[in-house]
Amino acid sequence: MNLILPALLVFAAICLAWFWYEGRWDRRLFTAEVGRKCVNVRARGARELLQTQTDAQVLDVRSRKEFAGGAVPGAINVSLGDATFRERVADLDRTRPVLVYCAGGFRSRKAVEVLRALGFQSIYHLHRGYHSWKFAGLPVAKTANP
CATH class of the missing domain: 3.40.250.10 (Rhodanese-like domain)
Structure with missing residues (x-):
């Protein structure tokens, strides 16, 4: 049970990092x-x-x-x-x-x-x-x- 919150935080951080990276890539590409x-x-x-x-x-x-x-x-x-x-x-x-x-x-x-x-x-x-x-x-x- 104690691992759920840290796992969710890591998942959220990965998602945010991807959207940031994708946004930068898109601004350059398009x-x-x-x-x-x-x-x-x-x-x-x-x-x-x-x-x-x-x-x-x-x-x-x-x-x-x-x-x-x-x-x-x-x-x-x-x-x-x-x-x-x-x-x-x-x-x-x-x-x-x-x-x-x-x-x-x-x-x-x-x-x-x-x-x-x-x-x-x-x-x-x-x-x-x-x-x-x-x-x-x-x-x-x-x-x-x-």
């Missing part, structure tokens, strides 16, 4: 550049993007196994852990919008850094990732292992 867009969107905003910008590319950077369990409709899977990740995403059209996501948002933020470095002009990051998409009750596509 800054405006002339002629380029890089924004963090929530699940419903992502769905609206896909409905209004029908040429948008959807990039799932989770593992093949995660992707096989379901994905945002229309997504292609290029795992961030793939040794050829940079080369494979470089083949995408840099002039078309790209919505990038992972399970919870960490790997996809790493992918956003790569996309920015490669010169993608319009990057949308799904805040909190695939989990937020599913939690919002949005449609999920069943996929086959790529």
Whole structure:
């Protein structure tokens, strides 16, 4: 019983530290550049993007196994852990919008850094990732292992 309060305090400190770190990362990552867009969107905003910008590319950077369990409709899977990740995403059209996501948002933020470095002009990051998409009750596509 005496360990519950310290455990809760440690958990709260870890959560606060993560939100502080994530906030700093987001402020650096999602800054405006002339002629380029890089924004963090929530699940419903992502769905609206896909409905209004029908040429948008959807990039799932989770593992093949995660992707096989379901994905945002229309997504292609290029795992961030793939040794050829940079080369494979470089083949995408840099002039078309790209919505990038992972399970919870960490790997996809790493992918956003790569996309920015490669010169993608319009990057949308799904805040909190695939989990937020599913939690919002949005449609999920069943996929086959790529």
